Amino acid sequence: VLTQGFSFQLTEEQVAVQAAAREFAQNELLPGVIERDELQKFPAEQIRKMGELGFMGMMVDPKYNGGGMDTISYVLAMEEISKIDASASVAMSVNNSLVCWGLEKYGTEEQKQKYLTRLATGEIIGAFCLSEPEAGSDATSQKTTAQDRGDYYLLNGTKNWITNGSSASVYIVIAQTYPEKGHKGINALIVEKGIPGFVIGKKENKMGIRGSDTHSLMFTDVKVPKENRIGEDGFGFKFAMSTLNGGRIGIAAQALGIASGAYELSLKYAKERKAFGKEIAQHQAIQFKLADMATQIDAARLLCLQAAFLKDQYADFAKASAMAKLFASKVAMDTTVEAVQIHGGYGYVKEYHVERLMRDAKITQIYEGTSEIQKIVISREILK
Ligand code: CAA
Numbered sequence: 237v238l239t240q241g242f243s244f245q246l247t248e249e250q251v252a253v254q255a256a257a258r259e260f261a262q263n264e265l266l267p268g269v270i271e272r273d274e275l276q277k278f279p280a281e282q283i284r285k286m287g288e289l290g291f292m293g294m295m296v297d298p299k300y301n302g303g304g305m306d307t308i309s310y311v312l313a314m315e316e317i318s319k320i321d322a323s324a325s326v327a328m329s330v331n332n333s334l335v336c337w338g339l340e341k342y343g344t345e346e347q348k349q350k351y352l353t354r355l356a357t358g359e360i361i362g363a364f365c366l367s368e369p370e371a372g373s374d375a376t377s378q379k380t381t382a383q384d385r386g387d388y389y390l391l392n393g394t395k396n397w398i399t400n401g402s403s404a405s406v407y408i409v410i411a412q413t414y415p416e417k418g419h420k421g422i423n424a425l426i427v428e429k430g431i432p433g434f435v436i437g438k439k440e441n442k443m444g445i446r447g448s449d450t451h452s453l454m455f456t457d458v459k460v461p462k463e464n465r466i467g468e469d470g471f472g473f474k475f476a477m478s479t480l481n482g483g484r485i486g487i488a489a490q491a492l493g494i495a496s497g498a499y500e501l502s503l504k505y506a507k508e509r510k511a512f513g514k515e516i517a518q519h520q521a522i523q524f525k526l527a528d529m530a531t532q533i534d535a536a537r538l539l540c541l542q543a544a545f546l547k548d549q550y551a552d553f554a555k556a557s558a559m560a561k562l563f564a565s566k567v568a569m570d571t572t573v574e575a576v577q578i579h580g581g582y583g584y585v586k587e588y589h590v591e592r593l594m595r596d597a598k599i600t601q602i603y604e605g606t607s608e609i610q611k612i613v614i615s616r617e618i619l620k
């Protein structure tokens with residue numbers, strides 16, 4: 237699928253972005269990552285610094301305060317941040333690819349000036365609210381309603397599992413306006429924190445990415461001004477699907493980072509730990525695990541870069557991003573399980589990081605469309 241113009245050689249700018257992200261992750265995210273996971277502490281200060289470095293609005297046009305970078309740079313940075321802290325990287329992914337990208341592509345100039353200019357710098361962060369208690373994979377079955385009341389929408393309903401749920405200032409909320417029109421009657425609305433009737437519900441106590449704040453959100457007779465609708469009347473579901481195509485590249489890169497982080501730790505450990513008079517890296521069973529990890533990770537990286545490249549070329553990238561997410565999330569799961577194995581008993585305790593990476597890996601097979609949903613997306617594209 238790679239089209240003309242694809243190069244295996246990164247540009248100087250891409251290498252610099254990768255190096256900056258690696259350095260930031262080592263210096264600013266690694267200290268305290270175990271404690272934040274244990275205490276379920278959102279990395280607020282770190283996210284603020286990531287904003288200052290341009291990581292929260294990487295692909296946004298500089299005229300809206302963004303970094304003006306390409307999607308390949310975004311993949312490289314996401315991988316580096318995710319090697320160390322997948323809770324920070326999910327906040328980064330949602331803000332970059334679900335909130336900023338959607339607003340820049342489909343928002344009005346007023347919406348961009350009012351919201352995007354601050355989201356792109358990380359001064360404020362955003363959330364993307366599609367899932368509901370009874371509408372996860374089956375996303376067209378929206379129960380949240382946005383009734384048209386002339387100059388405003390009356391928003392009622394509950395959203396579930398919202399990343400950046402309490403930390404965000406701006407929420408993109410998907411809701412049904414014309415139930416008789418099915419998915420063509422859905423709208424996407426920008427909702428500000430603090431508006432009357434909007435209540436942030438309980439924080440989920442999760443297996444992994446425990447530093448990220450995942451909340452349910454309740455809307456009761458919330459009056460959302462008409463000018464806060466994104467796109468034409470009834471465009472909300474297409475908006476969500478189109479935005480998720482890009483989001484899946486971010487999550488694929490997150491999965492890649494979790495895998496490569498676990499691999500790097502395993503490689504180092506295998507050269508240090510001795511058993512039966514030699515380093516465990518000298519035992520073929522361990523060598524083969526490392527060989528499998530390295531091969532799978534390279535394949536996952538190529539799929540991520542392919543999807544990013546196609547997006548940057550304005551080509552159709554829905555299938556490529558679904559493939560990248562499907563594959564990279566499996567690699568994340570498989571690699572982290574083996575990383576714990578290579579570390580033996582030490583892998584089972586927190587200080588060695590790999591048990592956290594294993595817990596963090598699982599979510600990449602669930603959010604932004606489960607692996608089963610990615611297969612639906614891929615097979616529909618293949619068969620159409
Ligand atoms: N790109 C563009 N358009 C798409 C699309 C895609 N990938 N997938 C579907 N569409 C369009 C279809 O073309 C169709 O439009 P038309 O009728 O105009 O042709 C419309 O959307 C409805 O599609 P379907 O008829 O295929 O609807 P469906 O109900 O059979 O299935 C689905 C749709 C692909 C399963 C979809 O519901 C889906 O993607 N579900 C998963 C939801 C999801 O990914 N949620 C993630 C929430 S955000 C999140 O998780 C963030 C986080 O964790 C950090």
Ligand code: FAD
Nearest residue numbers: 364365366367372373374397398399450603604605606608
């Ligand atoms: P279901 O849809 O109930 O799926 C249950 C199982 O059935 C899965 O294995 C699924 O693959 C399978 N299944 C369902 N339909 C089919 C089918 N047609 N064919 C084959 N198998 C099928 N959502 C947001 O909108 N915004 C967020 O910021 C966000 N962040 C999240 C953060 C976390 C930590 C978590 C856990 C979730 C988050 N989500 C978010 C929600 C996430 O996108 C959904 O959980 C996901 O889409 C799956 O929906 P569900 O949980 O309702 O599972």
